[in-house]
Amino acid sequence: MRYKTVPVALLFTMALGTLANTGCTTLGPSLGILAYPIPISPYFQKRKEDAFWNHERYERAPILGPITSGGDIVALDPPSDDEVMRALEKARPVQGNWPFLYERNRNDVRIVKEKIADYIDPPRVYPMIGPAQQHHAHYKCTIYYEDVRRVGWPVPHTLRDEDTREVIYVDHNHLHMVGNVDTGKGSPY
Numbered sequence: 001m002r003y004k005t006v007p008v009a010l011l012f013t014m015a016l017g018t019l020a021n022t023g024c025t026t027l028g029p030s031l032g033i034l035a036y037p038i039p040i041s042p043y044f045q046k047r048k049e050d051a052f053w054n055h056e057r058y059e060r061a062p063i064l065g066p067i068t069s070g071g072d073i074v075a076l077d078p079p080s081d082d083e084v085m086r087a088l089e090k091a092r093p094v095q096g097n098w099p100f101l102y103e104r105n106r107n108d109v110r111i112v113k114e115k116i117a118d119y120i121d122p123p124r125v126y127p128m129i130g131p132a133q134q135h136h137a138h139y140k141c142t143i144y145y146e147d148v149r150r151v152g153w154p155v156p157h158t159l160r161d162e163d164t165r166e167v168i169y170v171d172h173n174h175l176h177m178v179g180n181v182d183t184g185k186g187s188p189y
Contacts, residue, residue: 050086058083063129063175073120075137078113079170084141085109087168100152106164107146114140123178131178141168 067073079087089095097103117138125131147161 054086058086061174063132063177064135066177066179067120067133073118073135075115075118075135076172076174078115079139079141079172081111083170084111084113084143084168087141087170088143088166091168092166102152103150105148105150107148109143109145112142112144114142116140120176126175129175132175133178135174135176137172139170139172141170142166143168 062076094104094106115137117136119136121134121136123131123133143166145164145166147159147164149159151157151159
């Protein structure tokens with residue numbers, strides 16, 4: 001009886017090996033269980049996208065040309081509505097609601113921007129930039145909106161605060177080069 005079980009076991013193992021090796025195969029090392037996709041919450045993707053958006057648009061300080069004598073020293077543009085709302089969202093978040101349980105919205109938003117300071121520091125040498133002056137502009141942004149909160153459990157109800165006001169301070173800083181500025185382009189000849 002023993003002489004029949006060995007070839008049957010060998011044939012079974014070969015058939016199983018043949019079935020396991022069909023389909024797409026990869027050459028090289030295998031990642032094992034890490035080769036399968038793992039679902040990730042969209043919250044983490046949005047957080048990364050928002051961080052990149054802020055870095056690209058609002059966290060860089062531009063370097064401008066030198067200040068001309070006798071010219072007006074005026075700061076760059078005031079903060080945009082997007083920048084103010086992102087600063088408000090960072091200070092008082094609304095995102096992350098629980099649908100049908102607790103939701104919060106900001107409706108009828110009005111933004112008032114006031115420049116409260118505009119001054120320039122004396123020249124100094126900045127590493128990797130050279131001699132420059134830092135120009136500061138401080139803005140007080142008052143945001144008026146209607147705060148709507150919808151609670152869905154245990155008793156569904158809506159809370160409305162029509163006179164909500166928040167104050168956000170936004171600082172805009174940039175540099176002005178000082179002295180003979182070498183742009184690095186070189187001579188045209």
